[in-house]
Amino acid sequence: MEIFLQQLINGLVQGSVYALVALGYTMVYGILGLINFAHGEVVMVGAMVALMSINAMLGSAFPPAIILPVALFAAIFACMLLGYSIERIAYRPLRHAPRLAPLITAIGVSIVLQTLAMIIWGREYHAFPQLFPNQSHNFGGAVINDVQLAIIIIALLVMSMLMLLVHRTRLGRAMRAVAENQSAAILMGININQVISITFMLGSALAAIAGIMVSANYGVVHYYMGFMLGLKAFTAAVLGGIGNLRGAMLGGVLLGLIESLGAGYIGTLTGGFMGSNYQDAFAFLVLIGVLIFRPSGLLGERVADRA
Amino acid sequence: MPQNRTLCMTQADNPLLQLLGIHKHFGGLLALTDVTLSIRQGEIYGLIGPNGAGKTTLFNILTGLYQLDGGTFNFNGNTYSRCKPHVLAEAGIARTFQNIRLFPNMTAQENVMVGRHLRTQNGIWAALRRHPAARREEKESAQRASELLQFVGIHRSPQTLAKNLSYGEQRRLEIARALATDPLLLALDEPAAGMNATETADLKRLLHTIRNQGITVLLIEHDVKLIMDLCDRIAVLNYGRKIAEGMPEEVRSNPEVIAAYLGGNPA
Numbered sequence: 422m423e424i425f426l427q428q429l430i431n432g433l434v435q436g437s438v439y440a441l442v443a444l445g446y447t448m449v450y451g452i453l454g455l456i457n458f459a460h461g462e463v464v465m466v467g468a469m470v471a472l473m474s475i476n477a478m479l480g481s482a483f484p485p486a487i488i489l490p491v492a493l494f495a496a497i498f499a500c501m502l503l504g505y506s507i508e509r510i511a512y513r514p515l516r517h518a519p520r521l522a523p524l525i526t527a528i529g530v531s532i533v534l535q536t537l538a539m540i541i542w543g544r545e546y547h548a549f550p551q552l553f554p555n556q557s558h559n560f561g562g563a564v565i566n567d568v569q570l571a572i573i574i575i576a577l578l579v580m581s582m583l584m585l586l587v588h589r590t591r592l593g594r595a596m597r598a599v600a601e602n603q604s605a606a607i608l609m610g611i612n613i614n615q616v617i618s619i620t621f622m623l624g625s626a627l628a629a630i631a632g633i634m635v636s637a638n639y640g641v642v643h644y645y646m647g648f649m650l651g652l653k654a655f656t657a658a659v660l661g662g663i664g665n666l667r668g669a670m671l672g673g674v675l676l677g678l679i680e681s682l683g684a685g686y687i688g689t690l691t692g693g694f695m696g697s698n699y700q701d702a703f704a705f706l707v708l709i710g711v712l713i714f715r716p717s718g719l720l721g722e723r724v725a726d727r728a
Numbered sequence: 729m730p731q732n733r734t735l736c737m738t739q740a741d742n743p744l745l746q747l748l749g750i751h752k753h754f755g756g757l758l759a760l761t762d763v764t765l766s767i768r769q770g771e772i773y774g775l776i777g778p779n780g781a782g783k784t785t786l787f788n789i790l791t792g793l794y795q796l797d798g799g800t801f802n803f804n805g806n807t808y809s810r811c812k813p814h815v816l817a818e819a820g821i822a823r824t825f826q827n828i829r830l831f832p833n834m835t836a837q838e839n840v841m842v843g844r845h846l847r848t849q850n851g852i853w854a855a856l857r858r859h860p861a862a863r864r865e866e867k868e869s870a871q872r873a874s875e876l877l878q879f880v881g882i883h884r885s886p887q888t889l890a891k892n893l894s895y896g897e898q899r900r901l902e903i904a905r906a907l908a909t910d911p912l913l914l915a916l917d918e919p920a921a922g923m924n925a926t927e928t929a930d931l932k933r934l935l936h937t938i939r940n941q942g943i944t945v946l947l948i949e950h951d952v953k954l955i956m957d958l959c960d961r962i963a964v965l966n967y968g969r970k971i972a973e974g975m976p977e978e979v980r981s982n983p984e985v986i987a988a989y990l991g992g993n994p995a
Contacts, residue, residue: 591841591848591866595845597834598834604793606842608813608822608823610814610817
């Protein structure tokens with residue numbers, strides 16, 4: 422029972438991160454019908470920028486209560502700029518190209534960003550400093566620490582703000598209008614390019630937050646960390662129904678839970694033949710399962726008809 | 729000079745929209761050739777012609793979806809060339825589509841509120857901080873949307889998703905959305921298509937009310953009876969050329985128009 426509860430907590434924490442990243446995939450897909458495979462790398466850049474900012478300020482007199490928000494804003498700002506540039510440079514010129522072209526470009530951007538990060542920050546694992554004492558709390562036999570609590574709470578907060586933005590504001594309506602029917606949205610006086618840029622920037626801001634969460638939770642940052650995280654968040658978005666915001670959040674949390682419960686029990690279930698190192702396999706089994714049995718995802722309506 | 733039926737004389741001869749020698753081609757196909765017409769403030773102007781005559785192309789030029797290849801286009805005292813659609817929307821040209829183009833997964837009210845986009849301005853920060861000005865603007869938007877839904881007669885289901893409305897309601901919702909942009913010119917592309925007799929009669933009343941509010945109406949329609957009843961003046965396009973223009977009675981008896989519709993040589 423303790424194992425179950427512990428894996429539930431771990432799953433929720435991991436799932437919160439997946440949900441934030443999945444939202445970035447799903448928002449861009451909703452508006453452009455494009456899978457932005459470079460999104461995972463934006464998470465990595467967010468973590469790296471946060472790490473650099475923290476390291477730059479650590480020796481100074483600033484208290485951690487200032488360092489962390491400054492690093493957070495630096496990461497968000499850098500990622501928004503990166504997200505904007507990716508769309509402007511790599512995707513916008515291909516807006517009317519066949520669907521396959523931007524998809525391949527997305528993979529290209531992902532490789533370029535990884536390589537650039539490797540050149541700038543090196544191949545080694547960087548330690549992500551612990552700014553605050555990270556206390557553990559006992560919770561019915563399971564353990565949850567401050568960082569994990571913060572991850573869940575901040576993710577909930579950020580996601581409710583996003584939902585508020587999308588469903589209750591002028592900008593959110595414009596975003597949904599562009600996603601639903603571009604030519605009609607244009608005639609309502611909506612500046613499509615601006616809305617698309619803002620969408621990329623919003624998704625990237627969420628990615629920056631997710632990047633800091635992952636780094637603070639595991640304590641390491643690495644130039645390759647965005648790749649697997651990105652693929653899994655993409656899986657989460659597909660699981661929930663890509664293009665659907667609620668679906669991305671649901672899919673993220675579900676995928677986190679499936680992974681963590683799967684990893685927790687696979688040893689017992691296979692009599693020790695397979696261990697928790699098979700954790701990554703669950704995400705992709707889920708992806709295959711969804712694509713076979715419910716390609717539109719849990720909350721999705723239309724089947725994706727684009728690459 | 730044809731008389732304007734409702735507005736006073738001072739406004740009657742004031743051209744709101746002027747097209748002078750408009751050309752548009754797609755490759756070797758001449759979609760519009762030397763089309764000249766002027767639409768006066770406050771009239772209901774009909775645009776008719778056989779399929780492929782260039783009526784919708786003209787609409788697409790008016791709303792900036794296509795760029796014209798020659799000629800000039802004056803609207804409300806300004807000349808427009810190579811303008812983006814949102815510029816023309818802001819100038820006061822709104823339209824509906826022949827095939828309905830709503831935002832299907834948004835509610836009726838939200839669809840109309842999107843139409844308020846141009847006339848509102850709150851950005852992301854004001855909205856997220858729940859700034860009083862943002863809340864007021866949002867409330868006004870919603871209020872205006874309700875009024876417009878009432879106006880077109882779908883106020884009973886403001887929270888229904890657009891895709892779940894009936895066909896006639898969807899057509900009227902599209903008109904409400906276009907009206908939300910505060911247009912000077914409302915361009916309707918076959919608004920009565922697929923409507924039954926009752927719905928068409930309702931539409932006719934609605935268009936009269938819209939015109940009486942001072943909004944100029946430009947109408948593409950195949951329902952000849954509707955056009956003849958409704959319009960102050962009519963232009964007929966055939967193969968991208970204007971072959972006739974005038975009051976309904978004049979146009980109806982024009983031999984070239986009869987030939988275009990029924991085939992054969994002008995008598």
